[in-house]
Amino acid sequence: SAVISQKPSRDICQRGTSLTIQCQVDSQVTMMFWYRQQPGQSLTLIATANQGSEATYESGFVIDKFPISRPNLTFSTLTVSNMSPEDSSIYLCSVVGGNEQFFGPGTRLTVL
Amino acid sequence: GQNIDQPTEMTATEGAIVQINCTYQTSGFNGLFWYQQHAGEAPTFLSYNVLDGLEEKGRFSSFLSRSKGYSYLLLKELQMKDSASYLCAVAGVNTGFQKLVFGTGTRLLVSP
Numbered sequence: 001s002a003v004i005s006q007k008p009s010r011d012i013c014q015r016g017t018s019l020t021i022q023c024q025v026d027s028q029v030t031m032m033f034w035y036r037q038q039p040g041q042s043l044t045l046i047a048t049a050n051q052g053s054e055a056t057y058e059s060g061f062v063i064d065k066f067p068i069s070r071p072n073l074t075f076s077t078l079t080v081s082n083m084s085p086e087d088s089s090i091y092l093c094s095v096v097g098g099n100e101q102f103f104g105p106g107t108r109l110t111v112l
Numbered sequence: 113g114q115n116i117d118q119p120t121e122m123t124a125t126e127g128a129i130v131q132i133n134c135t136y137q138t139s140g141f142n143g144l145f146w147y148q149q150h151a152g153e154a155p156t157f158l159s160y161n162v163l164d165g166l167e168e169k170g171r172f173s174s175f176l177s178r179s180k181g182y183s184y185l186l187l188k189e190l191q192m193k194d195s196a197s198y199l200c201a202v203a204g205v206n207t208g209f210q211k212l213v214f215g216t217g218t219r220l221l222v223s224p
Contacts, residue, residue, distance in 0.1 A: 033211065042199055042214040043155070092154060099162075099210060101145065101155040 002027055002097050004104035012110045013083055021080045021107045023093030028073035034066070035093040037106070043092065049076040083111045114138045116199050116215035123221045132185045132218045134200035143204040145212060146174050146185045146206050149197045158185065182220075187220075195222045 003026040008073055014018050023032060031051040047057040051062040055068035069077045080087050088111045115137045116172035124130040134142070143162040161167055161176035163181060173186040185198055197219050200210040 013201070040217045043201075043212075045211055048211065099143070099160045100157045102157070105154050108152075 001100070002029065002102045004093055004095060006091075006093055006104040006107050008107060009045040009067060009105065010110075012112060014112055015084055017083055018076050018079055018081045019109060020085065021091050021093075021109075022102075023076045023078070023104055024049075024102050025074045025095055027097075029095040029097075031075070032070065032076045033095065033096075033101075034068065034076075034078045035092045035094060035103075037090040037092060039088070046078070049078075080109065085111045103109050113201065114204055114213045116200055116213060117212050118198075118218045120216070121219045121221070124129040126190055126192060126222055126224050128190050129186065129195055130190060130220065132151075132187070132200075132220065133155060134183045134185070134215060136181050136183070136200070136202050137219065138202050138204040138213070140204045143181050144174075145201040145203070146172075146183075147199040147201065148203055148215070149199060151196075155199055169213050171187075190222050191223070192222050195220060 005024045007022045009062050034046040035043040036046050037043050045058050047055045049055050049068045049070040050068045065081055067077045067079045090106045090108050092106045094101055117135045126188050136164050146158040148158050149155040159174035167176045171188045176183045197217040199217045200215040
């Protein structure tokens, strides 16, 4: 199994600002994933963070809004840029181990 | 595209058995996952099915029929702590094994 930590655990931000979320894994993984879970909704994949190449974004998500870094095999960051209240959500980092996908504890973001 | 359907909410009594259904339509199939998510927490892995049939793990079992695009999660001897959301997720061939598409989740309420 993988142990995943995220920082910050929660934050309240002002409209128009940006927040960078960090994800740390206790073992080396090839791919890391970023998901969003809006209030009362299920999880939606934002992008796949690949080490050594650009992130791969899902439909509806763009790099300018959600830039991702992946400097090594145990760490990734997701930035939520130019935030609006619609970005209020839980952001989760995830990795795969065997047939299981493990999730970090999530970052609860509230945008005022 | 991919479409995953689950009931929104279910209720059951402590000690009873409950079955949560999930139907899916995907352009390809590479496995189906069930996750449990308590309010305010990250999803935790319950089961993975890629072949037809029943997988049993303690009080929880998961069934898959690929020809029918159907799965269910069976919870036996319900406990109060089983009150949570249960998420069905599919890995599609076109999206890659490691990228999951989630259903909207089924909120289960267990009463005394």
